[in-house]
Amino acid sequence: MTTGRIHSWDLSTGVDGPGTRFVLFFSGCPLRCLYCANPDTWHMRDGREVTVDEVMAEIEKYRSFVTTAGGGVTLTGGEPLLQSAFASAVLRRCKEAGLHTALDTSGFLGARATDELLADTDLVLLDIKSFDVNTYRALTGGELSPTLNFATRLDRLGIPMWIRYVLVPSWTDAPDPIDGLAQFVAGLPAVQRVDILPFHKLGASKYASLGIPFPLEKTPRPSAELIERVRGQFRARGLAVH
Numbered sequence: 001m002t003t004g005r006i007h008s009w010d011l012s013t014g015v016d017g018p019g020t021r022f023v024l025f026f027s028g029c030p031l032r033c034l035y036c037a038n039p040d041t042w043h044m045r046d047g048r049e050v051t052v053d054e055v056m057a058e059i060e061k062y063r064s065f066v067t068t069a070g071g072g073v074t075l076t077g078g079e080p081l082l083q084s085a086f087a088s089a090v091l092r093r094c095k096e097a098g099l100h101t102a103l104d105t106s107g108f109l110g111a112r113a114t115d116e117l118l119a120d121t122d123l124v125l126l127d128i129k130s131f132d133v134n135t136y137r138a139l140t141g142g143e144l145s146p147t148l149n150f151a152t153r154l155d156r157l158g159i160p161m162w163i164r165y166v167l168v169p170s171w172t173d174a175p176d177p178i179d180g181l182a183q184f185v186a187g188l189p190a191v192q193r194v195d196i197l198p199f200h201k202l203g204a205s206k207y208a209s210l211g212i213p214f215p216l217e218k219t220p221r222p223s224a225e226l227i228e229r230v231r232g233q234f235r236a237r238g239l240a241v242h
Helices: 052-068 080-096 115-119 133-140 145-157 175-186 204-210 224-235
Strands: 003-013 020-026 048-051 072-076 100-105 123-127 161-167 191-198
Touching: 003 052, 003 080, 020 052, 020 080, 048 052, 052 072, 052 080, 072 080, 080 100, 080 115, 115 145, 123 145, 145 161, 145 175, 161 224, 175 191, 175 224, 191 224
Parallel strands: 020 072, 072 100, 100 123, 123 161, 161 191
Antiparallel strands: 003 020, 003 048
């Protein structure tokens, strides 16, 4: 019996894929993004073990509500691909149930996503943290190349993507790397849109409760002018931007 460790589940509209979504938060993540809003999902040990049947039973409670609202199921985290076998099993069952599926991932562990897992994925929400390798490493503790390789693979397979880019002043607002990312993304026909996500501090209280300093406590939110400038850089490449 395939089991996995999850943090929680919730319902959302408009931010985790099309329509109203049943969002399943996986426990465990290999990255330590400085702006992470969910430090309580970093460690698998902090999640609770569930079976695929238990997850599907919970999803079934909301099926009519989710499908009527043009939504589906989104796997997020943490990082779902850290538990790729469990993620694959949940996606398979969701597809068998006729539900739209989305995978929210950094792509850092994209090599763990089998072709079978991706065949059961209708949409990938791909978080590209930075297009500058040094900034990416400093911001996340990981490497950029696995994510770019994963994006190229998804495009080759024809799997629709929404690119997500968190805009953090003094970290991810430099014009040249953004232009580079926009050019890269524009060369991937499977990309349907780019979401510019302004940095926020909504997770600061979680750091406090965990006794962990919030690294970007003194970083301001991006201004409306900065947000529009970055959106314009992606629009200039012919991309749909939200």
